[in-house]
Amino acid sequence: MRDHTTSLHYPPDVLAQARRRRLKRVLIAVLLGAVVAAYTYGALDQRVIAEDRNDLLPQWAEALLLGTAFAIASLPVGWSVLGRILIPVPTLFLYLSVFTGKEPPLPFTAGFILALVYAAALTALSAYLGDRPDRRLFGSRR
Amino acid sequence: MSSAEPPHLLENATASSLPTDASAGPLQALGRRFEDLLRRSGQWGLRDSELGLLAVSAIVGVVIGTGVVAVQWTVQLLHAITFGIGFDRHLSEGRDLDWWRILLVPVAGGLLSGVVSALLRRSREREVVDAIEANALFGGKMSLVDSVSLTLLTMISSGFGASVGMEAGFTQLGSGVASRAGQELRVRRGDLRTLVGCGAAAAIAAAFNAPLAGAFYAFELVIGSYTSAVLAPIAIAALSATLVVREVFQAESIFALDRAVRVAGLDYVLFAVLGFAAAGIAVATMTGVTWVERIFRRLKVKAWARPAVGGLIVGLIAVIFPQTLGSGHGAIQLTLDQGIPAGVLLGLIAAKGLASAVSVGSGFRGGLFSSSLLLGGVYGGAAVVVLQIAIAALGYPGVTLDATSYMLVGTASVAAAVVGAPITMIFLVLELTGSLPAALGVMVGVIIASVTVRLTFGYSFATWRFHVRGVSIRGGHDVGWMRDLTAESLMRRDAHTAPLGMSIAEFRAKFPLGGPKRAFVVDAEGRYRGIVLTADAHNPDIADKLEERLIDNLRFAEESFLLPYQSIRVALDRFSNTETETLAVLSDAAERRVLGFLTEAYVLRRYNQELERTQAEEHGERTLFGPG
Numbered sequence: 001m002r003d004h005t006t007s008l009h010y011p012p013d014v015l016a017q018a019r020r021r022r023l024k025r026v027l028i029a030v031l032l033g034a035v036v037a038a039y040t041y042g043a044l045d046q047r048v049i050a051e052d053r054n055d056l057l058p059q060w061a062e063a064l065l066l067g068t069a070f071a072i073a074s075l076p077v078g079w080s081v082l083g084r085i086l087i088p089v090p091t092l093f094l095y096l097s098v099f100t101g102k103e104p105p106l107p108f109t110a111g112f113i114l115a116l117v118y119a120a121a122l123t124a125l126s127a128y129l130g131d132r133p134d135r136r137l138f139g140s141r142r
Numbered sequence: 143m144s145s146a147e148p149p150h151l152l153e154n155a156t157a158s159s160l161p162t163d164a165s166a167g168p169l170q171a172l173g174r175r176f177e178d179l180l181r182r183s184g185q186w187g188l189r190d191s192e193l194g195l196l197a198v199s200a201i202v203g204v205v206i207g208t209g210v211v212a213v214q215w216t217v218q219l220l221h222a223i224t225f226g227i228g229f230d231r232h233l234s235e236g237r238d239l240d241w242w243r244i245l246l247v248p249v250a251g252g253l254l255s256g257v258v259s260a261l262l263r264r265s266r267e268r269e270v271v272d273a274i275e276a277n278a279l280f281g282g283k284m285s286l287v288d289s290v291s292l293t294l295l296t297m298i299s300s301g302f303g304a305s306v307g308m309e310a311g312f313t314q315l316g317s318g319v320a321s322r323a324g325q326e327l328r329v330r331r332g333d334l335r336t337l338v339g340c341g342a343a344a345a346i347a348a349a350f351n352a353p354l355a356g357a358f359y360a361f362e363l364v365i366g367s368y369t370s371a372v373l374a375p376i377a378i379a380a381l382s383a384t385l386v387v388r389e390v391f392q393a394e395s396i397f398a399l400d401r402a403v404r405v406a407g408l409d410y411v412l413f414a415v416l417g418f419a420a421a422g423i424a425v426a427t428m429t430g431v432t433w434v435e436r437i438f439r440r441l442k443v444k445a446w447a448r449p450a451v452g453g454l455i456v457g458l459i460a461v462i463f464p465q466t467l468g469s470g471h472g473a474i475q476l477t478l479d480q481g482i483p484a485g486v487l488l489g490l491i492a493a494k495g496l497a498s499a500v501s502v503g504s505g506f507r508g509g510l511f512s513s514s515l516l517l518g519g520v521y522g523g524a525a526v527v528v529l530q531i532a533i534a535a536l537g538y539p540g541v542t543l544d545a546t547s548y549m550l551v552g553t554a555s556v557a558a559a560v561v562g563a564p565i566t567m568i569f570l571v572l573e574l575t576g577s578l579p580a581a582l583g584v585m586v587g588v589i590i591a592s593v594t595v596r597l598t599f600g601y602s603f604a605t606w607r608f609h610v611r612g613v614s615i616r617g618g619h620d621v622g623w624m625r626d627l628t629a630e631s632l633m634r635r636d637a638h639t640a641p642l643g644m645s646i647a648e649f650r651a652k653f654p655l656g657g658p659k660r661a662f663v664v665d666a667e668g669r670y671r672g673i674v675l676t677a678d679a680h681n682p683d684i685a686d687k688l689e690e691r692l693i694d695n696l697r698f699a700e701e702s703f704l705l706p707y708q709s710i711r712v713a714l715d716r717f718s719n720t721e722t723e724t725l726a727v728l729s730d731a732a733e734r735r736v737l738g739f740l741t742e743a744y745v746l747r748r749y750n751q752e753l754e755r756t757q758a759e760e761h762g763e764r765t766l767f768g769p770g
Contacts, residue, residue: 031426035492042489043462059485098462106241106461114461121458128437 022076029074029129036122037067040094047101055097062094066122073126080130084123091119192374195333199375202323202337203344203382206316210348210383211391213297213315217308220301221468224251232472233303234516236464244303244464245457251302252453255295255506256446262291269611272310273317273342273364274604277618279625282321282334289318295507303467304449305456305497306508309349316345317364320379332759335620336372339365343376344383346566351387351395355570356380362563363604366619395574396512397475403580404544413583416525416548417555417590423521424559424591425599427495427510428606434503445505452504459497463490466497469508470516477519478549487524494520510603514560515553522552550580551587562602562617564592623752629713630706632748633727633738639664640693642671647688649679662726662736663697669734670726672697703728704740710749717742 010018041063056062069090072083095118099111106114221233224247226240233239270288271280296311320341324334339360347356357380361368365376387393438448460466465473465482473490476482482490498513526548533541554567561567567588572581595602601609605616615621640649640661653661653676663671674696684691702720704713704727716725723742729735 035496038488039492039496040489042486042491042493045483045485045489046462102462104241110241114458117458 025076029071029076032074032129033067033071035067036070037063040066043098044094046098046103048103049101062090066090066094070122070126073123074129076130080126084126084130087123087126088119091122092116095119195329195336195375196378198323198327198329198337199340199379200382202316202320202340203347203379204386206319206341206344206379207348207383207386208390209315209319210312210345211387211393213293213308213311214349214393217297217301220297221303224302225467232475233468234465234470234474235472235476236467239464239467241461244460244467245454248303248453248457248460248467249450250453251298251304252449252451252504252506253447254302255298255304256449258298259295259449259505259507260446262295266291270314272604273313273338274618275608275613275615276317276321277335277338277364277366278615278620279613279622281331281620281622281626282336282338283325284318284321284338286318286322289314292507293318299449299501299506299508300468302453303456303460304453304501304506304508305460305466305468305470305494305513306501306506307469307510307512307514308508309346309511310509311507312345312349313342313359313364316341316343320344330759331620331623332756335365335618336375339372339376339618340379343380347380348383348387348393349396350570350574351384351393352570352573353377353380353384354573355566356383358569359561359563359566362566363561363602364618366617396471396515397478397574399478399546399575399577401546403547403550403575403577403583405547405579405583408541409543409547409583410586412529412543412548413551413586414590416522416551417587418594419525420518420521420552420555420587420591421559421594421598423491423495423517424514424556424595427499427514427517427556427560428599428601428603430495430499431503431510431603432606432610434499438504449505452500452506455500455504456497459493459500463493463497465490465516466494469512470494471512474512474516474519474553477516477523478546480523480545482520482523484524484527487520487527490520491517491524510560511557514557514603518553518556519549520552521556522549525552547580547583550575551584554584555587555591558588559591559595560603562592562604564588620756623756624711625709627710627748627752628706629704629708629727629740630737632710632713632745633704633706633740634744635738637662637726637736637739639736640674642666642694644693645689646679646684646691646693646696649674649693650688653679655680660724660739662739663693664736670700670703670728670736672700673722673724673726698722699725703734705730706737710745710752713740713745714742714749717745 041060044059044063047059057065066087069083069086073080073087075083092115095115096111099106099114100108105111218229221227222229225233225243227233227238231237266288270292271284273284276282276284293311293315296306296308296314299306300308300311317338318341320337321334324337329337342364343356343360345356346359347353350356357373357376358368360376360380361372365372434452438451443451456466463486465476473482477487494513494517498510498517502508502510523545526543526545529548530543533539533543550571554571557570558564558567568581568585571584572578575581599606601616608615638653638658638661640652640663642663642665644652644663649661655676658676660673660675662673665671674693678696679693699720699722702716702722702725704716704725706727706729708716713725717723725740726736727738727740729737
């Protein structure tokens with residue numbers, strides 16, 4: 001097992017650099033979470049049926065929750081898996097309601113398949129961002 | 143061949159360039175006759191005539207204006223065929239599009255683009271040199287074939303719905319044509335750079351129906367500076383291209399306003415805030431392209447297949463946000479007409495940024511000029527809603543913001559930060575809206591956005607791409623002459639050598655005072671081993687045992703030397719770092735054969751001369767080094 005006390009022996013500039021790198025990764029996760037929330041809000045706003053817009057929660061809350069789940073899932077920490085668990089099912093239903101509720105609506109089967117693709121893509125992207133503490137994150141040094 | 147060469151040489155060249163092969167097609171024969179005509183123009187004194195340059199600029203403008211319209215029509219035709227829209231409709235209006243076409247057409251376009259790119263890369267492996275790179279490093283020399291190929295790829299990309307602008311293709315075509323014309327006319331390096339600027343100015347002026355924006359695009363990005371010497375040719379090219387587009391083809395502007403823009407005191411403060419945030423969006427978009435490229439490389443998708451995968455992602459985005467398809471001109475008008483709901487605008491910021499980054503990052507060819515205009519427009523539209531809510535929450539429900547002015551500020555700010563051309567964007571808004579208040583408001587946002595990007599990020603999209611490729615240029619300013627001045631071109635070739643182990647007595651006999659100032663010591667294999675100064679060998683303090691004492695101990699700079707390809711900049715750095723006044727130029731680091739030498743004084747003199755010459759060219763002082 002790795003001895004965490006050894007990090008105390010690193011020079012201060014190395015520790016500061018590591019802190020900056022970690023902060024950058026957290027900021028990227030938060031930023032991408034905001035992008036997902038904005039994107040989802042815009043998508044949900046395309047629905048033309050009034051009942052769809054406030055089905056379970058207000059659409060801004062739904063978008064915000066999905067964005068938050070994505071941000072958590074993208075964090076380079078062990079518990080980011082919690083966010084990843086939350087993403088697929090709500091994404092599938094939210095985007096299915098977008099595809100079938102927009103003007104003109106997509107056929108249900110096509111909408112379902114595309115919603116599945118969105119759910120899979122968001123989960124995979126968050127996994128890619130979160131599951132690589134030993135890999136370079138967008139240009140950061142190891 | 144220059145006009146200074148003897149007439150018989152010109153005649154020979156002319157004769158040899160005439161079509162002699164009877165089997166050559168009429169098109170080839172016509173092409174050769176045109177080239178011949180261009181070559182003979184050297185005899186008419188075009189090379190030294192400012193009026194001649196103006197005439198060429200005007201012709202370039204007309205040709206490029208026509209070319210831009212032809213390309214726009216072709217792309218429109220592609221949209222009509224592939225997406226089934228009317229010829230008078232813009233793709234990014236997003237109306238009446240079949241969902242399956244939205245999904246499939248970008249994938250098909252990606253496949254086509256990838257395969258064509260791969261085929262082109264087989265025959266021409268090098269990177270295509272664009273107008274900025276050509277002017278910065280290559281004295282304005284561009285390949286016409288590369289430029290036409292890139293324009294073709296941009297047409298495929300935009301025609302099949304990729305979220306890219308056509309402006310990169312237009313400027314490539316324009317500056318490529320102008321550069322080729324200049325090379326055929328054998329114009330001077332400075333004039334060739336100006337002609338490249340003329341091509342880019344004409345292309346942008348024709349694309350946006352905005353001559354001032356076109357001219358300043360060339361000044362800010364392609365030439366790298368504004369001087370009175372380049373004003374006339376570039377303005378004439380931009381004007382003639384615009385006139386062709388307006389009067390001959392009756393083309394419309396990319397957007398039009400049917401209402402007045404209202405700007406009050408508070409707005410200027412909010413425009414500054416808008417500009418600051420616009421810088422963030424611009425930086426995110428530019429770096430987003432690089433991220434996407436890295437992800438594609440890691441996924442190990444074949445280069446030819448990447449655009450198809452990118453096309454699939456663009457299709458998935460466009461099924462929800464069809465405004466992201468194509469360059470976005472229709473969507474810009476739709477945004478300004480407030481035809482997109484506020485919530486959708488918020489999503490469209492993310493969608494357009496993502497679609498553009500994926501399109502460019504996956505390998506579709508095209509730029510971010512008009513993409514950034516749309517991105518900025520929707521950002522301004524979304525921002526004004528948020529600001530309005532914030533103002534109402536602060537207890538000023540009566541204060542109403544003019545949404546159009548905020549959209550214009552957003553449009554210009556994001557585009558200025560991405561393209562790296564702030565004055566261009568201010569003029570673009572002024573020319574397209576005809577509104578001075580709008581232009582003043584835009585100025586605030588644009589300046590804040592540009593300064594913020596410059597201080598925090600340091601690149602425009604074009605220079606960022608150079609940086610990622612490892613090319614260290616920050617604009618079109620001419621730095622290529624420094625690369626052209628290599629150690630080999632500058633060195634003196636009369637290097638005297640002395641063998642390692644030579645006695646000082648022998649050295650004094652071979653190199654008396656008043657003769658060569660230095661000798662380069664070489665070993666038995668002829669490898670460079672250092673320099674001995676004649677003055678050091680004749681030092682009066684060295685008076686005894688001259689036959690036994692060797693020059694080996696007087697050597698210096700054994701490990702300091704230059705290689706033939708190294709530039710004047712490297713040479714100056716080497717002189718400074720090694721604190722020597724003479725450096726040997728060696729064949730290579732392993733062989734170490736002495737080819738010649740350079741002195742610091744001579745290098746400095748040549749550097750100053752070239753600097754003066756470049757500045758004189760930029761300021762139009764032809765008489766300083768030219769024939770007058």
